[in-house]
Amino acid sequence: MFDTMTMTKVIGAFCGALLVFLLGSWAAEALYHTGGSSHGDDHAKQGYLIETESDGATETAEEGPSLEELLASADVGKGERVFGKCKACHKVEAGANGTGPTLHAIVGRDIGAEPGFSFSNALVEMDGAWTPEALDGFVENPKGYAPGTKMGFAGLKKAEDRANLIAYLETLGG
Template identity: 55%
Template sequence: MFDTMTFTKILGAVCGTFLVMLLGKWAAEEIYHVGGHGHGDHEQAYSIEVESDGDEEMVEEAVDVAALMGSADLAAGEQVFARKCAACHVLEDGVNGTGPHLYSVVGRDIGSVDGYGYSGALVAQADVWGQDELFGFLESPKGWAPGTAMGFSGLGKEADRVNVIAYLESIGN
């Protein structure tokens, strides 16, 4: 049915197809990149001037967490903790879940829970879990401590973060 010559023809057709594709790619690069030069090696033919309103630098306002803590709701913080945090963290002292226990976490040294292996990225950011540190971390753990092993995306609402911090402060402190 199939002999050596048929297989040779099939192999030749496949190799020929790849050769044509390679030559076509090379020809297209030469034509569209003008001799192989990359983008940006020449001056723009036409540029559009855009007026700026003077706000070119976005200045991030510092949030006064202490002032926000006055309006914190412990019950709302408990609900947010139960929905978002309780899957990985435990509030019982000395008991670690997927994450370290959060008993008396406000004011505790970062990375100080015995028996839990931290990723090391947290310790480089701060020494103690204060309200400001927790506020930044809960907003975006990977943004606040790049390289952290915590896979949580964060709490987007300021009120949720403040409520959780207040709730955590009431546990063991």
């Protein structure tokens, strides 16, 4: 096996490497310290402030077309393709609930009212019907629109995709 001298050399080499690592880490922190705690409590903010000239008018972000405009030009075929993201949980046949409720005749149906499906309290307690506007808000961000919903889908961020999907859903019975 190992004799005492060999073991002492191995332990000495390990301690020396650890010392070099710790001293290197300390030196790097001293040279490149950006403020804040070394424990990660405060996050350093780095960057440059770029001053710009402004005419004093408040600028608003340009909004895209309205939902009505998007629905007027919506493509049902594209909506059916977008629905592919929904197929894992939703069916389109009347009364065919899956993990989620059937989406047959969803447009105009009362929110949280599909026989045979157990909705979350967040949807049961909502008033109104699934109008295109309500569907747009819910499909964009389900957890933001109905906090506490059981729907685990993150949402569709593109307004065109949502409009195409709603146009497709409007074709499903009624």
